[in-house]
Amino acid sequence: MRRRASVWAWVILVLGLLYFFIPLIATFEFSLRAIKGRYTFEAYRLAFMDPAFVRNFGYSLMWCVLTIIVSLALVVPAAYWVHLRLPRLRPVVEFVTLMPFVVPAVVLTFGLIRLYGSPPIVLIGSPVLLIAGYVVLSLPYMYRSVDTGLRAIDVRTLTEAALSLGAGWGTILLRVIFPNLRVALLSGIFLTFAIVMGEFTFASLLSWPAFGPYMEEIGAMRAYTPQALALVSFALTWGSIGIIQWLGRGAPGQGQIAGAR
Amino acid sequence: MTIDKRFSRRDFLKISAVTGAGALLAACGPQATPTAVMPDLTSGNSIPLDQLLEAAKSEGSLTTIALPHDWANYGEMIETYKSKYGLAVNELNPDAGSADELEAIRANKDSKGPQAPDVIDVGIAHTKTAMADGLVAPYRVSTWDTIPMKDPDGYWWAEYYGALVFEVIKPDIANTPQDWEDLLKPEYKGKVAMAGDVLKSNQSVQTVLAAGISRAGGLGDTVESAVEAAKAGLEFWAEMVSAGNFIPVIADQGKIAQGETPIVMEWDYLALANRDALAGNPELDIVVPASGVIAGPYAGGISAFAPHPYAARLWWEFVMSDEGQLLYLKGYAHPIRYTDMAARGVIPEEMAAKLPPAENYAKAVFATVDQLKETGTYITENWRKVVYGE
């Protein structure tokens, strides 16, 4: 039953759209002014032609892939086991996943550097700390996505069916659970992607090349191109999330959350 | 064929002994020795260029930190170093502040990985911390004697300096301000901004100090007189805030281009680089204030834990040479050896002409390390108290 749309709903929607889109339009209008006197896409052309852009974007993509792999390897078994066997541990696990919200990134990074910068465990020469930092940041979103997905499918029956057919745990996880969590996993993956690509603090303090510090640097040193890039990355992220929505249409249980600072 | 089953213990011991001796001899024999003894690093004396070049080549690369390409022409400096000596350069974190650079050295003390910087470029006030914490190694480049500002034992030396100038968007401002007191005029309401954050950026602290020098009539020779100037600077900015002339936003090229910050105080090399980059879109006016001109030298050093100590020293030989110093000049920064080079006539006319006239810099004030440290602390501790009444 579709109720007739109330006037108020339209009013609120329009107000919301105005609030969200006018700043984007202002940024877009500015990014078109790279050449004096007329509107042009020069800023966009320059943004993509910069070799540092490709280099840093490539590095960030690599960090994304590594983060996603580690994150999945940590979260999916944990969520699955909590769901299946240890529901009483759920509050503990959820507390862990809420902690990254509570601890500021700056302080966490310095803590990591102090702990793992000197013997006995020296992790500082390798990207381990960076990936660990990214995994920590994306933990809440990945866990929540997987958890939502697990709630929507009947984990117990699937597991028991697989076990009764003689599958080992590896097969169960990889060939039964993962495919059924397709949409939830995609949602977690895309959120992680958005977070890692835009992340600045960890990459900057740990001195690894990444897209976040690159955006920051050109933002400080150039005009027009940083704004163009910001809009492009906004559009790309929006497109990706649109793709998840489209892929997941009709699938049960998709609630995504995200948060920014 | 039967294998002799009587492979006795003695045979076994014999074979082991022979094998062991052979291995021992092989180990003691001549190995791939270094082609030459590596030059001495501890004395801090200058190393002859050919030896240095060979040693650096064996290291293969250099790790730098906090060198944005658009800052005093570091982009060209790094490229020239790479092509001239055939070494790779690993550039870390161009956004890093001076404290971040020192922190990077501290954090990587025990690691020789790609995160450990070899060379640093810090504000003068940080040299004290660097030396006190044992983070830098001494080295006197071949041009040592002509460097006017340095540590006598060779732990740091100034590389370049700039003066704090007003960067004004011509179309938006009818009357360009000429001095600090002009900035208080009502026509500049909501138009003046700093290029950094007072609590975080050396440049902004110097902005406050420069205003104070203008008001107090000078910096003086003692730390106490410098603090008096800092006090005057804070009062000036308190007036700017209450008059509503100060925009509490950090200006950058984007905000200048957009018109949000029509008047910005920045180092001249950054302002001139902005002017070039924006190429008239909008048009910028660069003004050296009539009074209160502060010079901001930056100091170079070598990490005491550098993974590539020879490449690091080679970098400094290059940067402090005439060629390197002229690259700074190309980026609108004043090389620290300017007077020496001018006296020997090695500065091309066109390059010198691109900077604001030399007379404007005659009044530039060079503070001592102690003065800078004390005024820096004073300003950051009292900024919110004096300016915002907290």
Added chain:
Amino acid sequence: MALERPIRTDPLPITQGDAQPARPPRGLSSWKNWIGLVPFFAFAIFFLFLPSFSIVYRSFESPQHTFTFDNIIAIFTERNLVNAYKASLTVSLITAAGGALFGFLLAYAVILGGLPRSLRTFMTTFSGVASNFAGVPLAFAFIATIGNAGLITRWLESAMGFDIHQTGFTIYNIWGLSIVYMYFQFPLMVLIMAPALDGLRREWREACENLGGTAFHYWRFIALPVLLPSLLGTAILLFGNAFGAYATAYAFSGSFINLVTILIGAQIQGDVLYNPGLGNALALGMVMIMGFCMAGYAWLQQRTARWIR
């Protein structure tokens, strides 16, 4: 797969309901149950808890690396620091309240307001992006809109002859910053409330109308009580989100607006101040405030799980 059972008061109807298996479930004593969790917890301990714990003990460190209570005392006594907490709390309250209110209205409009279905999808995907839009680009976008030379400012001046800056208006204060923060607060509210609003069964509305109730009765006695834990929980989440925001605040006005996160950044990084002990102490205060928020949020979320399936 719903089970026909009375609604239970404990928060996990699905797994509790399924606990009637053919064979007895393995107890916690079986070590095999823990394998899947070991990597997770090991990671959390090494890369989250241990470094975070450093906040606590480094709060007691002076710049000379000795033990001191000075940092903790300073938080309560130094006016500068107290004002920072006040300002942060104010911004967080404003944006939590405003974000919760308008965000809820927006969510209601697209989900239950009778608008075309495609608008709901549009709003949720857009919210997914907008809730992550922060830092320098967000700050710039608003400066370019209502700053001194912003689009709206200039339009007001040219089209209406109205120079808002003559009235002393400036966006560079707590209120301006709040307006900027709303950009990620509204979407966050929409995203989290959407499932909760979905959970409002239309049968309840119909039942209410059948019994002669009006929209007011529906909201007052049915919808709001059901939604309240979710609303409050999300508002608390918004509060914590705003309190911890750093990149946007710094990009917007540096340290010229005095906030806790900005102070932490200034003490731990940067060129001039360097008292990491104080930075950590400030962070400790922040962690405690955020900790309360997250605990409150988690508790309220558990209570709403009753209604959401």
